[in-house]
Amino acid sequence: MVTLQPPTHDELVDRATKLVPLLRDHAQWTDENRRLHEETIEALAAAGVFKMRIPARYGGYECDTRTVVDVAAELGRGDGAVGWIASVWWIPGWMVGMFPDAVQDEVYTTENVRVCGTLSPTAMAAKAPGGYVVNGQWGFISGALHSHWQVAIAVTPNASGEMEPIVALIPMADLGIVDDWNTTGLRGSGSVTTVAEDVFVPAERTLPLMALLTNQSASVLNADIDMYRAPLAALASACSVGNVVGMARAAWDCFTDRMPGRKITYTDYTDQREATMTHLQVAEARVAIDEAAFHAYRVADLVDAKVADHSEWSTEDRALARIAMGATCKRALEAVDALYVGSGGSAIFSSVPIQRTWRDLHALTQHALNTPHILYEIYGRVLCGLAPNTQFF
Numbered sequence: 001m002v003t004l005q006p007p008t009h010d011e012l013v014d015r016a017t018k019l020v021p022l023l024r025d026h027a028q029w030t031d032e033n034r035r036l037h038e039e040t041i042e043a044l045a046a047a048g049v050f051k052m053r054i055p056a057r058y059g060g061y062e063c064d065t066r067t068v069v070d071v072a073a074e075l076g077r078g079d080g081a082v083g084w085i086a087s088v089w090w091i092p093g094w095m096v097g098m099f100p101d102a103v104q105d106e107v108y109t110t111e112n113v114r115v116c117g118t119l120s121p122t123a124m125a126a127k128a129p130g131g132y133v134v135n136g137q138w139g140f141i142s143g144a145l146h147s148h149w150q151v152a153i154a155v156t157p158n159a160s161g162e163m164e165p166i167v168a169l170i171p172m173a174d175l176g177i178v179d180d181w182n183t184t185g186l187r188g189s190g191s192v193t194t195v196a197e198d199v200f201v202p203a204e205r206t207l208p209l210m211a212l213l214t215n216q217s218a219s220v221l222n223a224d225i226d227m228y229r230a231p232l233a234a235l236a237s238a239c240s241v242g243n244v245v246g247m248a249r250a251a252w253d254c255f256t257d258r259m260p261g262r263k264i265t266y267t268d269y270t271d272q273r274e275a276t277m278t279h280l281q282v283a284e285a286r287v288a289i290d291e292a293a294f295h296a297y298r299v300a301d302l303v304d305a306k307v308a309d310h311s312e313w314s315t316e317d318r319a320l321a322r323i324a325m326g327a328t329c330k331r332a333l334e335a336v337d338a339l340y341v342g343s344g345g346s347a348i349f350s351s352v353p354i355q356r357t358w359r360d361l362h363a364l365t366q367h368a369l370n371t372p373h374i375l376y377e378i379y380g381r382v383l384c385g386l387a388p389n390t391q392f393f
Contacts (some may be wrong), residue, residue, distance in 0.1 A: 006061035007048060009070065015047040016074035023078025023159070024353070030081055030188035031356055034181050035145045040082060049075070050112040053239075055097060055225060058108040062227055065300040069242035073296075076246020077253065080360035081188030083243030085143040088189075090239045092117030092151040095230055098217045099169060103205055107149055107169070116143045116172075117151030119392065121165040121209070123196055125154035131202040132156060134168055137178070140367075142191040147172050150194060153209060164207035167269070168201045175199070185363025213391060229252045229307040233392050234321035236369065238303045241296035241328045244370075247361045248289045248332040254354040255339040265344065272342075281342040288335035292328045299324035318393050319382035326375025329365045333372075336361050 007015070026037040044050060052068060054060025063071075068090060076083030092115040096107050107113055123136020134154050141150065150170050155163045176195035181187070207218060215231055222228045230238075262272045269275045299321050306313060340347060340358040347355050364370055369392070378388050 004059065006051075006056065006063075009063075009067045012048060012052070012061070012063070012067055016049070016071045019043055019047055020074060020078035021279040022324065023075065023082050025104060027079040027081075027188070027353065027356065028043070031350075032187075034187050035190040036082065036143075036188060040079075041146055042073075044086065044187065045112040049086055050089065050114060050118060053093050053227060054108065054113075055104070055222060057221065058104070060108075062225060064226070065230075065238035066297070066304045068239055069245075069296050069300045072239070072242025073246035073249065073293075075245035077250045078246075078249065079188065080243060080247040080357055080364070081186055083246050083270045083358070084186055084189050084364060085146075087240045087243050088116060088142040089114050089147070091150075091236050094227065094235060094239075094331065095151050095167065095212060095232070096149070096227075097219060097222050098202055098212055099207060099222050100218045103169065104219065104221075110148050113149070114143060114147045115149045115151060115169075116141050116147040119153055119209075121153040121155050123140035123152060123154035125156040125166055125168065125184065125201070125206075125359065127156060128200065131200055132166070132168065132206060134170070134196045134199045134201055137176060137193050139180075139193045140191045141194045142186075142189040144172065144177065144192050144194055145190040146304075150175060152194075152196070152292075154196075159337075167207045167209050169205040169211055170199060170201060183363065185359035185366075187359070188360075210391075213393075220356075226304075226307040229310065230303045231313055231393075233316060234299070234303055234313070234318060237321050237325040238300050240370065241299060241325055244328050244332045244361070245289070245293050245296050247357050247364070248285075248292055248335045251336040251339045251354050251357045251361075252285060252289060254352070254357065255285075255343055258343065258352075262344070278342060281338045285335040285338045285342075288331045288338070292331035292335065295324045295327040295331065299328075315382055315388070319379050319388060322375050322388075322393070326371060326372040327380070330372040331371050333365055 022043055026040055037070050052063040056062050072083050075086050118138045122138050124131040125134045152168045152170050155165050158164045159263045178193040181192045259272050263270050272278050336358055343354050
């Protein structure tokens with residue numbers, strides 16, 4: 001049993017802040033090579049990022065979501081692709097804690113273990129003695145190139161012959177990789193396709209997907225741990241919003257660093273700071289960044305408050321967790337778009353970081369779980385007294 005005192009919120013945030021220069025130094029390499037730099041992986045491990053959502057009995061920190069948001073914001077301020085992958089690892093890593101305790105023992109024997117995953121059921125699972133044989137593939141697997149395990153969804157016939165999805169925990173060594181991540185944004189996330197060919201998965205390393213979505217844990221030892229009391233959808237939002245805020249702050253840093261003395265071509269402005277249009281752009285951007293942070297903290301504080309008092313999650317609570325992600329993304333997009341437009345023609349060069357932040361944030365908000373108009377519709381349906389029209393709730 002591990003009994004070491006975990007680092008505090010402030011200590012973890014300070015460690016993440018100190019990583020920002022390193023992440024920025026490697027950001028262009030990461031973007032061009034479509035994967036994280038090994039020094040980045042080592043630095044994240046040293047900072048304790050991979051332990052934040054792991055049970056204390058395995059040396060983890062069991063961090064609350066407010067800490068996750070603040071750490072992710074600093075990682076995203078350094079490099080949005082890094083912040084994205086860290087957020088992704090926290091979510092499937094949390095899913096591992098819903099499996100039987102013996103399965104967790106197997107996964108967490110690896111120091112700084114990293115688990116990638118998806119909720120898309122794009123594979124088949126055939127029942128076999130002692131488990132399932134899985135065949136299929138999964139796209140958009142962020143962090144797969146640096147992961148040890150994957151949470152994968154496959155469909156299998158139930159007792160009545162109907163197809164139902166199951167969650168399978170598979171070692172990355174059992175999966176193939178298709179190097180198909182050639183994109184305009186979040187290139188550094190290396191979100192490749194993974195492939196299973198006749199992969200046997202023991203029954204104990206599977207769960208019904210609906211059990212995961214309805215918080216029906218197979219773990220005995222995690223029953224009293226706060227971070228396993230939140231619904232998956234709310235937790236996923238809370239783990240993801242910080243990076244979005246951080247990316248908006250990264251765009252602000254880049255814009256304000258370049259602003260003094262920068263001319264506005266074909267005008268008489270020799271310093272961008274003197275232009276009225278700049279005043280409007282920075283004001284709009286700063287307000288939008290602050291509003292994005294408000295919504296990010298709103299979902300984090302909602303999750304932390306409800307798990308602390310063990311209260312039930314109402315439909316309205318769940319909808320609020322989803323819309324907080326949508327509103328955070330919407331406001332961050334507004335900020336980054338304004339700052340990118342205000343950066344002029346020189347901002348299109350790969351050596352200017354704001355173009356990468358702009359591309360990465362637009363890619364992030366294309367993800368179906370983060371797209372503002374989808375999340376606004378879900379929230380609006382609930383406000384109108386209708387069903388949310390999604391199982392991820």
